Amino acid sequence: MQLPPDKLPLIVILGPTAVGKTKLSLQLAKKYQGEIISADSRLFYRGMDIGTAKPSKEELQIVPHHLIDVTDPDDTWSLGRYKDACVRLIDEIHRRGNIPFLVGGTGQYIRAITDGWVVPKLSPDERLREVLNEWGEEIGAEALYERLKVIDPEAAEKILPGNMRRMVRALEVIFKTGQKFSSLRKKEPVPYNVLQIGLDRPRHIIDERIDARVDEMMQNGFLEEVAHLLAHYSKDVPSMTAIGYSQLAEYLEGSLDLDEAVEEIKKVTRKFYRRQMTWFKKGDERIDWFDLSEVSISDIDLCIQQFLSE
RNA sequence: GCCGAGAUAGCUCAGUUGGUAGAGCAUGCGACUGAAAAUCGCAGGGUCGACAGUUCAAGUCUGUCUCUCGGCA
Numbered sequence: 529m530q531l532p533p534d535k536l537p538l539i540v541i542l543g544p545t546a547v548g549k550t551k552l553s554l555q556l557a558k559k560y561q562g563e564i565i566s567a568d569s570r571l572f573y574r575g576m577d578i579g580t581a582k583p584s585k586e587e588l589q590i591v592p593h594h595l596i597d598v599t600d601p602d603d604t605w606s607l608g609r610y611k612d613a614c615v616r617l618i619d620e621i622h623r624r625g626n627i628p629f630l631v632g633g634t635g636q637y638i639r640a641i642t643d644g645w646v647v648p649k650l651s652p653d654e655r656l657r658e659v660l661n662e663w664g665e666e667i668g669a670e671a672l673y674e675r676l677k678v679i680d681p682e683a684a685e686k687i688l689p690g691n692m693r694r695m696v697r698a699l700e701v702i703f704k705t706g707q708k709f710s711s712l713r714k715k716e717p718v719p720y721n722v723l724q725i726g727l728d729r730p731r732h733i734i735d736e737r738i739d740a741r742v743d744e745m746m747q748n749g750f751l752e753e754v755a756h757l758l759a760h761y762s763k764d765v766p767s768m769t770a771i772g773y774s775q776l777a778e779y780l781e782g783s784l785d786l787d788e789a790v791e792e793i794k795k796v797t798r799k800f801y802r803r804q805m806t807w808f809k810k811g812d813e814r815i816d817w818f819d820l821s822e823v824s825i826s827d828i829d830l831c832i833q834q835f836l837s838e
Numbered sequence: 839g840c841c842g843a844g845a846u847a848g849c850u851c852a853g854u855u856g857g858u859a860g861a862g863c864a865u866g867c868g869a870c871u872g873a874a875a876a877u878c879g880c881a882g883g884g885u886c887g888a889c890a891g892u893u894c895a896a897g898u899c900u901g902u903c904u905c906u907c908g909g910c911a
Contacts, residue, residue, distance in 0.1 A: 545875080568875085569873090569874060569875065569876085570875055579875095580875080604872095604873065605872090605873095606872040606873065606874090607871065607872045607873090607874075608871085608872030609872065610872085611871090611872085612872095633875085634874065634875080635870085635874080636870070636871080636874050636876095637874080639870095639871090640871070643871095645871050646871075647871050647872055648871065648872070649872080650872070651872060652872060652873075657873090669878095686869080686870075686871090687869090687870085687878085688869065688870090688877095688878050688879050689878090689879090690877090690878055690879070691869090691870090691877060691878040691879080692877080692878085693873070693874095693876070693877045693878080694869095694870075694877065694878075697871090697872080697873085700872095701871095701872090709871090712871080713871050714871085715871090766873045766874095766876075767873095769873075769874095769875070769876060770875050770876095771875045772875085773875090774875095795863095795864085796875080797875085800875055802866085802867090803868095803874090803875090804875090806867085806868060806869075806870085807870085
């Protein structure tokens with residue numbers, strides 16, 4: 529297979545939850561001798577399978593997959609870890625002469641790769657975060673925001689005043705590195721020739737697919753999966769904030785009926801779809817959009833052929 | 839049939855001593871650089887059940903009617 533001479537190709541398949549990314553990307557990756565790198569913040573964790581709609585064991589064997597089941601639920605992965613690992617993997621795949629397929633729905637992770645984000649190299653300091661959170665609670669989010677505005681006005685501009693979590697991260701970086709958070713927020717050139725394939729479907733179809741998928745998850749033992757996880761991990765570990773897991777944990781604690789929990793899962797998944805679409809815009813020229821309810825795989829295939837022959 | 843409670847945003851409900859309405863959720867839109875399936879923000883949307891009366895002014899007071907829920911028959 530002939531690869532573009534200057535920059536090596538990276539095929540990104542992005543799209544919202546329940547659209548059908550897994551199935552399609554498997555077919556395409558198989559055809560083009562590809563390897564799939566997951567761009568999904570909840571597929572890292574072993575044992576979180578049903579509720580994350582993780583590809584099945586069989587599917588994982590069709591083509592090589594990366595960044596799935598790489599750690600346990602109490603070992604939190606994050607943007608920085610993701611970016612480092614992903615960049616390394618893309619390089620390795622290119623060396624093997626294969627094509628990397630970045631597939632997923634976590635907009636932040638995808639943009640870190642496609643837009644060359646330079647993520648501040650500072651791993652989280654849980655104790656400092658705790659201190660900062662307490663401080664914020666004490667003086668109020670607004671007051672904390674005023675402090676941030678004084679220390680790093682540029683960073684403050686990018687953060688909404690009520691958003692404690694993002695303020696805490698910014699202050700954490702500032703206090704530990706002695707540098708402004710905003711000054712560490714850089715971009716670098718992207719060393720790949722990137723094709724972005726966006727998958728979507730009409731909204732009412734997505735809603736139907738979400739409902740059906742949640743029901744299916746419940747039938748496939750989602751509740752048992754959550755119960756099993758809770759026997760080993762606290763429900764407060766970040767991975768357990770995944771959609772579905774937190775609601776079923778509430779049911780198991782007795783603070784929610786099962787019916788209510790299932791409805792809630794459907795509801796927040798629909799909300800999640802909308803939030804995902806703020807990363808993947810229809811007006812984004814870099815994305816070739818396909819409506820999976822109308823288009824066949826050969827249309828997408830054609831798009832990839834063109835890209836690879838350029 | 840009688841007694842009681844209620845009828846306000848798509849839904850669940852607030853609404854002080856009368857001054858033409860708010861919240862949460864839903865919906866739409868958005869932000870996002872090591873928790874991101876997280877976290878945070880903005881917006882639209884109501885002839886306040888109907889009709890009459892009192893009043894400068896009624897979601898709010900009075901009367902009648904319609905409907906809903908509960909209790910008694």
